[in-house]
Amino acid sequence: MLDFFRNCPQYLANGMANGCLYILVAMGFNIIYTSTGIINFAQGEFSMFGGLFAYALAVSAGLPIPLAAVLAVLATAAIGGAMERVMIYPLRRAGVLTAIIATIGASIFFKSLGRVFWPSEAYKVPEFTPGTFRLPGATVSRQFLWVVGLTVTCVVLLYFFFNRTKAGRAMRACSVNRQAATLVGINVSRMSLYSFILAAALGGAAGLISSPYASYGMGLEMGVKGFTASVVGGLGNTFGAVVGGLVLGLLEELIPGFLTVVLGVSTGYKGAVAAVLLIVVLLFRPQGLLGRGMVEKV
Amino acid sequence: MRFMKVRTFLILLAVAALAGSLLALAGCGGQEGATTKEPIRIGVVLSESGANEPLGKPERNAIELFVERLNASGGIKGHPVEVIIKDDQSDSNKAQQAVIELLEQEDVVAVIGSSGTGPTLAMKQECTKRHIPQVCMAAGANIMEGDITWIFRTPPTATEAGKKALEYISEVLKVQRVALLYDTNAFGTDGKNVVEKEASSFGLEVVASEGYQTNDTEETIDTHLTNVMTAKPEVILVWGTNPGPAIIAKRMRDKGINIPYVGSHGIANQQFIQLAGEAANGVVFPAGKMLIYQKVLEPGSPEYEFIKDFDEAYREAYGQPINTFAGHGWDAILIITEALKRVGPSATPEELRDEIERTEGLVGTAGIFNYSAQDHNGLSPDDLVMVEIVNSQWEPAGR
Known part of the structure; x- marks a missing residue:
């Protein structure tokens, strides 16, 4: 038990870092869901693009890291926009379910694309600031500060976007009632485009900052964890993602740590934490922790 | 006079006969050089695309080169070897389809394949049913479960590498308490x-054992x-396999953990050194001798x-430089053709299988192959060496 408490600072730091990534991905799920009603299963692949583009620009092309990171996020956002125009827009009259299934197709396509250009098991994306620092009971990489800082910045910016800008308010209006939004002159299809661009940018940022390693296969895990976080926080509740991401990130470190160190059960299947949490939340609080009761729409 | 005539006649006759037979011989020789005898057909199924592409490509290169060289030097007793290569796209169903085509339409005497464990198992089912010897280049332990009559393999497996690593921990590092981190x-x-x-048979104790997932983040692996x-x-x-072991090496360095790091043959590649950077130094792992053959083998052996x-x-x-996978392909075709040389070019699949099983002391790229009725893996822990990364270079470890 003592060992467990001694490890706790490290668990909390690790959980925070992962939680921040889940927040970024989960916010992407939520933005698309609120403005279109679509659950975008290619969200995890945006993170893959973010990581692989950052590698290509910073390592293969030799650009300075800040520039490479910005360009990688922009390129990923462009892919998000292109996906919306090429695939989602033509399906706008076909119903939400059709579009959701189409996103599964996009996810497979993106992953294959990643594998064609970056076939190796992993690529090292340079850290913004290499090195680590030690806190009492925990060693944390400097990248951790960037992860937390970027997440806080994104959350604050999104808050202002949704509450203070015309485009943000229009997107929220779409989520409340699409038909009414059309009637008051909001261009719903343009909002759908914006939401994909924004979600792709967030996913891309999570991918390039996440870990020093990117690979074509990383999208699935990012997608599953981000989706879980968004459901736990309340699907469609943009800031529920913050709670959902942190809860998932922390529980994922604390529960296996407790099982291993205190009970001596060796558990290699940490992924089960996310699955169990998802099932428990869906059974007992389907609207999510901060839910808006939007789940019935699905 | 008359007697002399008869003798001259007889001598002339003998000379003519000798010349005739020499001509016939020469004719035979000409035929052999061009290897116009019926070819021996061997089927190959590899993963040239899909997830196992990095394995299948070099394997194909090696097999084609081997056969080209073999045929240029007269094939097997004058019979050229012909390989028919199919791509399974790293997919078990496609591997099964490919092997059925080879067996039904191409009349092959043996098959090689595949690169990965899943497709190999699919092929094993067909080869076992149809009694065709199969030499695979995949290392999964479950390949050698059940009926192993028709299947052989070339790469070292977790058994040889694991024993080698444990032996190093117990005999060179001389420590007992082992923490195991493995990819699930x-x-x-x-x-x-x-x-x-x-572990216990080497006097070691596994005091902790944790599995991580291939795409886990650095923080998750840190936990x-x-x-x-x-x-x-x-x-x-x-x-x-990469990148997990690289993350662990980096984190151990960051946290100032100074105990030795022993890896698996899954990091016997340049990619690990690139991913782990500085932190790769000091890491020790088991690998085939081929990786650093100039440093561990005697020239002339x-x-x-x-x-x-x-x-x-x-x-x-x-x-391109050779790699492990090219070696596995080279060994697979070597094992089959050596057995064919011993048993003869017109061997049936059954005779060929029995002869492969009798392979003994055959030098390949991965080590010295010895098959027996009980062991179709062929290699032993002694075919591996422990390698240490020093200044981002591979060096022989310990000893």
Whole structure:
């Protein structure tokens, strides 16, 4: 038990870092869901693009890291926009379910694309600031500060976007009632485009900052964890993602740590934490922790 | 006079007969040089695309080069060898389809394949049913479960590598408390099973054992490292493929954990050194001798000369350095053709299978192959060496 408490600072730091990534991905799920009603299963692949583009620009092309990171996020956002125009827009009259299934197709396509250009098991994306620092009971990489800082910045910016800008308010209006939004002159299809661009940018940022390693296969895990976080926080509740991401990130470190160190059960299947949490939340609080009761729409 | 005439006649006759037979011989020789005898057909199924592409491509290169060289030197007793290569796209169903086509339409005497464990198992089912010898280049432990009559393999498996690593920990590092971190994919799980089963026979104790997932983030893997460190191990044994082992090496350095790091043959590649950077130094892992053959084998020894020949031929043909997978392909075709040379070019699949099983002391790129009725893996822990990364270079470890 003592060992467990001694490890706790490290668990909390690790959980925070992962939680921040889940927040970024989960916010992407939520933005698309609120403005279109679509659950975008290619969200995890945006993170893959973010990581692989950052590698290509910073390592293969030799650009300075800040520039490479910005360009990688922009390129990923462009892919998000292109996906919306090429695939989602033509399906706008076909119903939400059709579009959701189409996103599964996009996810497979993106992953294959990643594998064609970056076939190796992993690529090292340079850290913004290499090195680590030690806190009492925990060693944390400097990248951790960037992860937390970027997440806080994104959350604050999104808050202002949704509450203070015309485009943000229009997107929220779409989520409340699409038909009414059309009637008051909001261009719903343009909002759908914006939401994909924004979600792709967030996913891309999570991918390039996440870990020093990117690979074509990383999208699935990012997608599953981000989706879980968004459901736990309340699907469609943009800031529920913050709670959902942190809860998932922390529980994922604390529960296996407790099982291993205190009970001596060796558990290699940490992924089960996310699955169990998802099932428990869906059974007992389907609207999510901060839910808006939007789940019935699905 | 009359007598002389008869004698001259007889001599002339003998000379004519001799000339005739010489001409006939020469004719035969000409035929043999052009290898117009019926070809021996061998089927090959590889993963040239899909997830196992990095394995299948070099395997194909090696097999084609081997056959080209063999045929140029007269084939097998004058019969050329013909390989029919099919791509399974790393997919079990496609591998099964490909092997059925080879067996039904191409009339092959043996098959090689595949690169990965899943497709190999699909092929095994067909080859076992139809009684065709199969030599695979995949290392999954479950391939050698059940009926192994028709299947043989070339790469070292978790069993040989695990024993080699445990032997190093117990005899060179001389420590006892082992913490195991493994990838929960098939490669890592095979290693974990071997390590947990064999540790006690080397006088070692596995004090902690944790599985991580291939795409886990650095922080997630750090938690596993934190967990196993609470058991106060004296060495960390990591069984996985990139990038997990690189993250663990980096984190151990960041956290100032100074106990030895022993890896698996899954990191016997340049990519690990690139990913782990500085943190790769000091990491020790088991690998085939081919990886650093100039440093661990005596020039002039059969193994050294065999690998050197392969290295030079491969470099010349493809302009690329050899790698483990090219070696597995080279060994697979070597094992079949050597057996064919012994048993004869017109052997039936049954005769060929029996002869492959009698393979003994055959020098290949991965080591010295010895098959028996009980063992179709062929290699032993002695065919591996422990390699240490020093200044980002591979060097022989310990000893």
